Amino acid sequence: MKIGVLALQGAVKEHLDMISSAGAEAVVIKTVDQCDEIDGIIIPGGESTTIGRLMKIYGFIDKLKEFSNQGKPIFGTCAGMILLAKEIVGQTENHLGLMDMKVARNAFGRQRESFEANLPIKGLESPLRAVFIRAPLIEKVSPEVEVLSEYNGKIVAAKQGHLLAASFHPELTDDFRLHSYFVNMVKQYSLVK
Ligand code: GLN
Numbered sequence: 716m717k718i719g720v721l722a723l724q725g726a727v728k729e730h731l732d733m734i735s736s737a738g739a740e741a742v743v744i745k746t747v748d749q750c751d752e753i754d755g756i757i758i759p760g761g762e763s764t765t766i767g768r769l770m771k772i773y774g775f776i777d778k779l780k781e782f783s784n785q786g787k788p789i790f791g792t793c794a795g796m797i798l799l800a801k802e803i804v805g806q807t808e809n810h811l812g813l814m815d816m817k818v819a820r821n822a823f824g825r826q827r828e829s830f831e832a833n834l835p836i837k838g839l840e841s842p843l844r845a846v847f848i849r850a851p852l853i854e855k856v857s858p859e860v861e862v863l864s865e866y867n868g869k870i871v872a873a874k875q876g877h878l879l880a881a882s883f884h885p886e887l888t889d890d891f892r893l894h895s896y897f898v899n900m901v902k903q904y905s906l907v908k
């Protein structure tokens with residue numbers, strides 16, 4: 716099973732290592748054609764407007780919509796989560812719009828630009844150490860979206876079928892359980908395809 720990490724901008728290497736730790740083959744994705752070789756993809760954190768603009772230029776917006784239509788899992792972390800959302804507060808351009816939720820960028824304010832927290836996550840047996848860096852949050856979800864985690868009453872992780880989103884950077888500790896969770900989603904897709 717091969718899982719790609721979109722490598723246009725942002726935190727790529729750590730995700731590759733986590734995918735390998737979780738027992739799947741990790742692939743650096745730089746061109747749309749490579750998407751045909753993989754079973755799932757991670758869109759990493761970074762700067763969402765930059766990643767979105769590059770996705771548009773290189774054809775990833777259309778390609779990843781098609782990827783999702785085939786039922787192939789996508790995991791968006793931080794900026795990647797923003798790009799997955801149907802609605803981004805104050806912004807309309809260059810995103811995938813696949814997950815039925817509304818997100819706000821840089822939502823934790825200046826004092827809390829980056830911080831860590833032990834987050835209980837549905838499906839994981841004990842809390843995950845989560846690193847938030849100028850993190851977005853999910854303001855609203857439709858009934859199709861399952862909330863997986865909240866921090867101080869705000870939604871910070873969610874799943875809609877084969878789509879997974881997290882406000883934080885799950886690749887920056889040595890705990891790869893959320894990557895294992897995603898690898899399992901990809902396994903399930905591979906079984907039904
Ligand atoms: N604040 C960034 C944005 O809005 C996301 C930060 C991150 O991915 N760590 O794009």
